[in-house]
Each structure stands twice: as structure tokens, then as C-alpha cells.
Amino acid sequence: xxxxxxxxxxxxxxxxxxxxxxxxxxxxxxxxxxxxxxxxxxxxxxxxxxxxxxxxxxxxxxxxxxxxxxxxxxxxxxxxxxxxxxxxxxxxxxxxxxxxxxxxxxxxxxxxxxxxxxxxxxxxxxxxxxxxxxxxxxxxxxxxxxxxxxxxxxxxxxxxxxxxxxxxxxxxxxxxxxxxxxxxxxxxxxxxxxxxxxxxxxxxxxxxxxxxxxxxxxxxxxxxxxxxxxxxxxxxxxxxxxxxxxxxxxxxxxxxxxxxxxxxxxxxxxxxxxxxxxxxxxxxxxxxxxxxxxxxxxxxxxxxxxxxxxxxxxxxxxxxxxxxxxxxxxxxxxxxxxxxxxxxxxxxxxxxxxxxxxxxxxxxxxxxxxxxxxxxxxxxxxxxxxxxxxxxxxxxxxxxxxxxxxxxxxxxxxxxxxxxxxxxxxxxxxxxx
Numbered sequence: 547x548x549x550x551x552x553x554x555x556x557x558x559x560x561x562x563x564x565x566x567x568x569x570x571x572x573x574x575x576x577x578x579x580x581x582x583x584x585x586x587x588x589x590x591x592x593x594x595x596x597x598x599x600x601x602x603x604x605x606x607x608x609x610x611x612x613x614x615x616x617x618x619x620x621x622x623x624x625x626x627x628x629x630x631x632x633x634x635x636x637x638x639x640x641x642x643x644x645x646x647x648x649x650x651x652x653x654x655x656x657x658x659x660x661x662x663x664x665x666x667x668x669x670x671x672x673x674x675x676x677x678x679x680x681x682x683x684x685x686x687x688x689x690x691x692x693x694x695x696x697x698x699x700x701x702x703x704x705x706x707x708x709x710x711x712x713x714x715x716x717x718x719x720x721x722x723x724x725x726x727x728x729x730x731x732x733x734x735x736x737x738x739x740x741x742x743x744x745x746x747x748x749x750x751x752x753x754x755x756x757x758x759x760x761x762x763x764x765x766x767x768x769x770x771x772x773x774x775x776x777x778x779x780x781x782x783x784x785x786x787x788x789x790x791x792x793x794x795x796x797x798x799x800x801x802x803x804x805x806x807x808x809x810x811x812x813x814x815x816x817x818x819x820x821x822x823x824x825x826x827x828x829x830x831x832x833x834x835x836x837x838x839x840x841x842x843x844x845x846x847x848x849x850x851x852x853x854x855x856x857x858x859x860x861x862x863x864x865x866x867x868x869x870x871x872x873x874x875x876x877x878x879x880x881x882x883x884x885x886x887x888x889x890x891x892x893x894x895x896x897x898x899x900x901x902x903x904x905x906x907x908x909x910x911x912x913x914x915x916x917x918x919x920x921x922x923x924x925x926x927x928x929x930x931x932x933x934x935x936x937x938x939x940x941x942x943x944x945x946x947x948x949x950x951x952x953x954x955x956x957x958x959x960x961x962x963x964x965x966x967x968x969x970x971x972x973x974x975x976x977x978x979x
Contacts, residue, residue: 584878585920585932589616592938595972596621598659605947605968613937614974615897620936623973624653624660629964631728631885631952632971633675635695638957641682642964642971645671645726650684652698653971655958660971665700666693670712674728674784678735685729685739687712690764706737706764707771710756711744717754718744728784730792735766738792738830742780746799747839747858752776759838761794761830775828777836777865783886783903787829789927795883795903796826800910802842803857812856820911824850824876825883827901827922827929834871841867846876847931875922875929880908880915885952885964888924892955894976897935899924902953902961907940916940917949919963919974936963936974 590613597606601622612620632642639654650666666672666684674685682695683706690707693700713722724742731737743751743759751758756771761781763774775781775794783795804810804818823842828834836852837843840859843850850873854862877883885904889897900923907917919936922929939948949967953974956962960975 585918585934587613587934587937590614590934590937591616591618593618593620598622601625601970606970610947611938613934615935615976617977618975620972620974622970623962624662624971625969626651626653626662626964626971627969628966629951629969629971630726630966631673631675632954632962632964633677634954634956635682636677636680637698639698640954640956640962640971641665641675643672643675643684645673645687648672650675650700654698655956663698665698671726673726674730674739676729676731676737678731683729683731683737685727686710687725687727688714690727690729690737690739704768706768707739707762710741711754711758721745724780724782724797726782728782730784730786732786732792733790737764738762738774738784739764739771740778740781740784740794742782743838746801747855749839749858761792774832775830775834775836777838777841779836779838783827783883785886785888785901787888787901787927788890788899788924791927792830793886793888793901793929794826794828794830795886796828796836797882798823798825798842798879799839799855800880802855805842805853805856812860816912819879821879824873824879825881826850826873827875827877827883827886827903829874829928835865836873837865837867837870840865841870843873843876846873848875849873850876875931877903877905877920877932878915880911882906882908882915883920884950885954887952887954889955890924892959893961896923897921901929902935902955904950904952904963906949906951907946912944914940914944914946917946919950919953919961935961936972 595610628646629642648669652665654661671687676683682693692703712725729739760773761775762771764771780797781794824846841852844853852867852870903920905918908915917939921933921935940946948965951964953963959979963972
């Protein structure tokens, strides 16, 4: 039986919303304090972001400085309204999701500069993008779709997973903090997608149907989806590693209460909240439990134990946190990791093998956690400690001119970074590329 997509408009012409295009590590640590988790910025130089004149609207109406590896360059490649996740298509075009516009666009490099066209329109907050051969998967807020991609066009084929929760779900009545979903395809053809929690500590997500705060798996060839990992508060970063393992970068909870016995036990103390809990980077296995909202990662940066959340699991009866495997890797609390992608030999050393993560930066931490593109070196099936690949988006006073979302390596060996605050796509290039 053929499964049909909900009716949508699919256009492949230029979209008026688009702005103009340009014409031109160390091994994992055993450290146990979250304060030690500032990423390493060794070997970076400050450079002026190159901006073609036709792309110099705010925030590039004044010179902007960034931190990149020595000898690398950074330029504004295109201006796009609120770009989010991105994937390179088999034909060498960059596909970018625009959830706020309900669109996915296609950006094709050319000698005249990147050429943009509307690929898919009329979607519900499209976010995650992934390819398996010539099949394009797009994660909307309420379903995951598969398209045949050929000749620069996307033709709808089937719905992979339907009736997913979002703000329009009757039982949620418009209250959904993490409706955007990500998607990845495993080497066996299984499709994985995230379903974020509805709130900070909304424990009812664990018993909802479908279960929220999960990473779901659709078997190869299709079929009903089922939880692959649970207790994943908001696993927006979702990617497949060089060895075929599925990893997620997780936005953990806010306003966590002090778990240590003492005068501050059970209280929300700003200094404690600023450093706890760390954000998780976890390798997923069938049935893995990441603990939310009953357990939180503690310490770091690597091999983090999970400890009970005294607000939701004071006596440990909801979930025995000590029985859960440690979280493989982490970054500072409130970093807000979003897009995640692996690189396997496409960049020069020491960035040739590892994970690229778009760090959006905190929204309410003081001082603010800075946005950046982070690199985590791939070491024998695991991820080493966080390093800054691209930084400088935040001034000393906490003001920002940009907030990276995702970073993916292009066929030309440069890193392309989406920024939904600056409405830009950057090209960050190693020497000679």
C-alpha cells in the first residue's frame, strides 16, 4: 500500500524570502568539575570576516572578527533568513532548512556565487535533513518525510513517521518548547529522529504516546517507529559516526536544584545552575536511557556519571541513576548544542576526524555561554574533549553578532556554517581551499 504525504505545495523556483547571494587534540579527560569545561581555543587566530558588498547588511554593516585555526579564512557565503540545519546533496548543492518559513532551500555553488532556489515549501517547521543515496529525509515538527532527489528537485515519496507531537497536538494545547526534530540515517538504512521534551522537566513526556524526550528508530525498509533511546531531553544534534554508531548532542535541563546535602540542598542557586548540568554528547545503543528528568550528568568533560535530580527524583525511586552508563562526552551547561555532523578525512589535521557541533550559546545564563562551532576529535570510537573551531561571536560584555546552528564540510573541503541570528551561511576554509 502506498503511503501518501499530506498535501503540500512543492515549488522549485526562486523564493522572495531569500536574501542575495555573494558573487564573489588531547585524549578524553577524567576531570570531575564542570568549571573545567571551557573549550580549548589553542592555535586559533583572530581574522576579519570577509563580506562581499552586496551582503553587508546588519550585522555585517560593521567589521566582524572571528577566531579560526591559523591560516584559515572566514567569509559570508550567503544571506538566508534564519537558516538552521544543513546537508550536502549528492549533486554538490547545500540544502538548508528554514523552519520559520516552512521551507527547505537548495544553494548551488557556482562561478557566479551561490545560486539559491526553493526546494520544498509549505511544510510544518522542517528542521532535520539527511540523505540515503538519492533519498532525502526531512523531519517536520509533526512527521518525517522521504523525497526522491534528482535534477535539483525533490519529489515526495512517502511519510516515514506520522502523527508526531508538536504545538498543534490537542493534548499539548500549544505548549511545546522543543517541537523541532532532527533526522539521521544509519548504515543499515534505519531512520532515526528526535522527539524533544515539551518543557524543562515535563515528566509526563515519558508516558506520552508517542513517547517524547526520545530518539526514535524506523526499521530499514519502513515500519512503525519505536524508542531507540529514552530520557533525551532535546537531542537536536543527531548524527552517525564513522563507525556507524548514532550520536546525539543534548540540551539538558535548566534551573536544577543543588543535589548536595547542606544549607543549599534543594535550592536553585544561580552559581550552581550556571555550571550544571553539563550538556551531553552520547553514543546511542538500543534501549539506552539518558535519565531525563530524573537523572542529570555530573562533572566532566568525559565519562560523566548520572546523579539523581532532587526536584524530580529526591529519593531515587523514579530511576536508579547509578545503574545508568556514564555519558561519553559533554560541554558546558547551557551551551545549547544544535546541529551535529561528523568529518572523516575531509579537513586537514588535527581536524580531519571528529564531530562538528553548532553551539548556539545560552539564553539566560550569566555570564552568557558563548556561541561557537566546536570540534570533538574522534578517538578509537569515542569523542575527545571540546575544542573551538570557530569562535568570536560574543563580546566580553556578552553581546553577540551571531549564533551558529550547524556546520557541515562541503565537497570543496571548506566548512559551511549556518547562523540563524545573523541570517547568514559562512564559508570557513583551510589554507588553499
